[in-house]
Amino acid sequence: MTTTGTTPPPTPVPGEVKPRRAIAKREDAAAPGAGKANWLVKLALVILCFLWIVPTLGIVVTAFRTPDAANTSGWWTVITSPLDFTQYTLSNYSQAWNEGMGNAFINSFAVTLPATVIPIMIAAFAAYAFTFMEFPFRDSLFVLIVALLVVPNQVALVPLLQIYGNVGLTGQFAAVYLAHIGFGMPLAIYILRNYMSTLPKAVVESAKIDGASHFKTFWRLIVPMSVPALASFAIFQFLWVWNDLLIALLFLGPGEKEVVTVTVAGLVGSQNQGWQLLTAGAIISMIVPVLVFISLQRFFVRGLTAGSVKG
Amino acid sequence: MIRLINALLAIVGGVGAALLLYWVLNKLVETFPAKWEERLKPWVFIGPAVAAIGLFLVYPAIRTFILSFANARSTAWVGFENYSDLLGSEAFRQTLYNTLLWIAVVPAVTVALGLGVAVLADRLGPQSEKLSKSIIFLPMAISGVGQATIWRFIYEARPEGEPQIGLQNAVWTALGFDPVAWLQVDTLHFNSFLLMIILIWAQVGFSMVLLSAAVKGVPVDTLEAARIDGANERQIFFRVIVPQIWATVITVFITVLISVMKIFDVVYVMTNGNFNTDVIAVNFFNELFRNGNNGRASAIVVMLMIAVLPVIIYQVRHFRAEEAAR
Structure with missing residues (x-):
C-alpha cells in the first residue's frame, strides 16, 4: 500500500497544518488544475x-x-x-556485509527498536492525562513540552556524556536508546495529546459514568482509538533513530557496537577500501528506512507534519 | 543474534517494567480516599514521562549552561572565558558566519523549490503527480550519512589525466577544464554552497508535501472568483494562493531553519568542517569529542540555544493561538 502522501488524511490529524480548512478541501480527482x-x-x-x-x-x-x-x-x-x-557483481554486498555492515545492521536494530517502542507507552499515558484529566500546572507543563520540541538535542549531550561515564553506560546500547527515549518524549506526547483531543469527550465521560476507572478507559478505549497517531510517531521515531549519527557516534562510537551510520561514516573516511564497498555499505544502511518509508509513507507524513521541528 | 534477543529483551523488559510500574502505582493510588485518588492519579499517568524529560532534557540543559562557565574538564570556574575565547577566535567567527550563510540560503530556497514543485505537480494527472512527488520525497528517508555518501560521489575529484568517476568533474572536464577538488574550493564559500545543495536536495520533498497539502486545501471558489474577475495565473498564485497558504509556508520555513541550525552529519561526513566549511554543530562535536573540552562545547550549545530562543517563543505563541482557536 503505497501512497505518496499527496492526499491529506481525511481525519483531522494532530498538528496538521490548517486542519480547520479541511472542510473546504477540494476533491483530488476533481482538482480543476489536474491534467491541464x-x-x-x-x-x-x-x-x-x-x-x-x-x-x-x-x-x-x-x-x-x-x-x-x-x-x-x-x-x-x-x-x-x-x-x-x-x-557487474553482487560480491560488494557480501563483502560489505562481512566486513562490519552485517554486524552494524543488527546493532542498529538493537538501538532502534527499544528507542521506538518504549516511549510510545510512556507518552500515551502522559498524553491521556494531559487530555482527559485535571491537575495543577497542566497547561504550563504542556507549554514546556511544546517549547522542548524545538530545543536541539545538543543541549543535553555534554552532561549526559559525563553521567554515562560515571555510571558505566558509555558504549552500551542502552546509552543510546535511553537518550532517544528522552529526546523523543516531547514529540510523542505532543502528537498523541493533539490526536486525543480530537476524540469525542463524550466517550470518556460515558465510560466514567459506567464506572470505568481512568486506567480501564485508557486501555480499552483511548489506546485502540489512537492507533493512527501511535503509528505516526513510531515511524517518525524509527527513521529518526536509525538515521541518527551524532548520538550514536558520541555514546557508542566506532567499534564492536557501532551502528550502520557510524560504519558508513567510517567507510567514507577510509576511501582506500574503494567506492564499490562504500556504496554497497551505504545501500545496506538505507534499505530499512527506505522500505519503512515507502510502505508507511502516509503515517510518516502525519508524524512529519506534527513533529518536524523536533530538535 | 544474541544482540537481537537482547534488544527484544530490552523492549519486553522496558515495556513490562513500565507497565508494572503504572499498574502498581495505580493500585496504590486507588487505596487512597477518593478525593486524594482524584488528585494523585494524573501524576501517576504523567510521572514517568515527566521524569524522562527532566532527566534527559531539562536537567542536562541546566547543567550545560553551568558547565559553559567551567574549564575543559569541568574542574574549575573560568567565568566568561569560554565565550570570549570562542568569539575572539577567527576560526569560530568563520564557523558562525558559515552557519549564518546556511540559515540565509537553505530555508528560503527549500520553501521556494518545494512550493514550485507542489504547484507544478498539482497540474499533472494523478499518476504522474504521485510518481514525481515520490521521487522528490525519497531523499527524506535517507540518513545524513547516506546523503553525504551519495553526494561525495558527485563531487569526487581524480587527478588530471585519470578518468573522472565523480559526475561533476566528468562534466567539467568534458567541457575542457581541468578537474577541480570541489570540496576544497572555499573562494566565496563555494564549498559551503555545495554542501547546502545536499540539504536542499534532501528537504525539498518535505517542503513540497506540506505545501502541496496546503495548496490543495485552498477553496476552489476563491480561485474561480479571481478568474471571473479577470486575474491571470500569476496574479492568482501570488494574490490568492500564497496568502492562503502563508501559515504553512512559515511552518516549513521554521522547520527547515531548525534543521539547518543544527546541521551535523552531512558536513561531518563530507569535510568534517575542514576547508572553511565548519558549522556550529560540527564545531561542537569536535570540541566535545576530539578535544574533550566540556566548557567550550557547552558554551557553543548555549550560543546555539540563544539563537533558537526566538523560534521557541514563536512556537509557544503559535501553539497558544491554536489552542485558543480550538
Missing part, C-alpha cells in the same frame, strides 16, 4: 525528477560494479555498455 499541464510544466518536472534521482542512481549502480570498473570509469558508462556483464 502544458509541455513546459511537464518538461520542468521531468528535469527536476531527473536531477533528484541521478545522485542516488550513481551509488545504486556503483554498488553492483566490480572494484575495477567502479574505480576506473564513471558509473554512467554503464549506459553505453549495459550488456557488458563482466562489470
Whole structure:
C-alpha cells in the first residue's frame, strides 16, 4: 500500500497544518488544475525528477560494479555498455556485509527498536492525562513540552556524556536508546495529546459514568482509538533513530557496537577500501528506512507534519 | 543474534517494567480516599514521562549552561572565558558566519523549490503527480550519512589525466577544464554552497508535501472568483494562493531553519568542517569529542540555544493561538 502522501488524511490529524480548512478541501480527482499541464510544466518536472534521482542512481549502480570498473570509469558508462556483464557483481554486498555492515545492521536494530517502542507507552499515558484529566500546572507543563520540541538535542549531550561515564553506560546500547527515549518524549506526547483531543469527550465521560476507572478507559478505549497517531510517531521515531549519527557516534562510537551510520561514516573516511564497498555499505544502511518509508509513507507524513521541528 | 534477543529483551523488559510500574502505582493510588485518588492519579499517568524529560532534557540543559562557565574538564570556574575565547577566535567567527550563510540560503530556497514543485505537480494527472512527488520525497528517508555518501560521489575529484568517476568533474572536464577538488574550493564559500545543495536536495520533498497539502486545501471558489474577475495565473498564485497558504509556508520555513541550525552529519561526513566549511554543530562535536573540552562545547550549545530562543517563543505563541482557536 503505497501512497505518496499527496492526499491529506481525511481525519483531522494532530498538528496538521490548517486542519480547520479541511472542510473546504477540494476533491483530488476533481482538482480543476489536474491534467491541464502544458509541455513546459511537464518538461520542468521531468528535469527536476531527473536531477533528484541521478545522485542516488550513481551509488545504486556503483554498488553492483566490480572494484575495477567502479574505480576506473564513471558509473554512467554503464549506459553505453549495459550488456557488458563482466562489470557487474553482487560480491560488494557480501563483502560489505562481512566486513562490519552485517554486524552494524543488527546493532542498529538493537538501538532502534527499544528507542521506538518504549516511549510510545510512556507518552500515551502522559498524553491521556494531559487530555482527559485535571491537575495543577497542566497547561504550563504542556507549554514546556511544546517549547522542548524545538530545543536541539545538543543541549543535553555534554552532561549526559559525563553521567554515562560515571555510571558505566558509555558504549552500551542502552546509552543510546535511553537518550532517544528522552529526546523523543516531547514529540510523542505532543502528537498523541493533539490526536486525543480530537476524540469525542463524550466517550470518556460515558465510560466514567459506567464506572470505568481512568486506567480501564485508557486501555480499552483511548489506546485502540489512537492507533493512527501511535503509528505516526513510531515511524517518525524509527527513521529518526536509525538515521541518527551524532548520538550514536558520541555514546557508542566506532567499534564492536557501532551502528550502520557510524560504519558508513567510517567507510567514507577510509576511501582506500574503494567506492564499490562504500556504496554497497551505504545501500545496506538505507534499505530499512527506505522500505519503512515507502510502505508507511502516509503515517510518516502525519508524524512529519506534527513533529518536524523536533530538535 | 544474541544482540537481537537482547534488544527484544530490552523492549519486553522496558515495556513490562513500565507497565508494572503504572499498574502498581495505580493500585496504590486507588487505596487512597477518593478525593486524594482524584488528585494523585494524573501524576501517576504523567510521572514517568515527566521524569524522562527532566532527566534527559531539562536537567542536562541546566547543567550545560553551568558547565559553559567551567574549564575543559569541568574542574574549575573560568567565568566568561569560554565565550570570549570562542568569539575572539577567527576560526569560530568563520564557523558562525558559515552557519549564518546556511540559515540565509537553505530555508528560503527549500520553501521556494518545494512550493514550485507542489504547484507544478498539482497540474499533472494523478499518476504522474504521485510518481514525481515520490521521487522528490525519497531523499527524506535517507540518513545524513547516506546523503553525504551519495553526494561525495558527485563531487569526487581524480587527478588530471585519470578518468573522472565523480559526475561533476566528468562534466567539467568534458567541457575542457581541468578537474577541480570541489570540496576544497572555499573562494566565496563555494564549498559551503555545495554542501547546502545536499540539504536542499534532501528537504525539498518535505517542503513540497506540506505545501502541496496546503495548496490543495485552498477553496476552489476563491480561485474561480479571481478568474471571473479577470486575474491571470500569476496574479492568482501570488494574490490568492500564497496568502492562503502563508501559515504553512512559515511552518516549513521554521522547520527547515531548525534543521539547518543544527546541521551535523552531512558536513561531518563530507569535510568534517575542514576547508572553511565548519558549522556550529560540527564545531561542537569536535570540541566535545576530539578535544574533550566540556566548557567550550557547552558554551557553543548555549550560543546555539540563544539563537533558537526566538523560534521557541514563536512556537509557544503559535501553539497558544491554536489552542485558543480550538
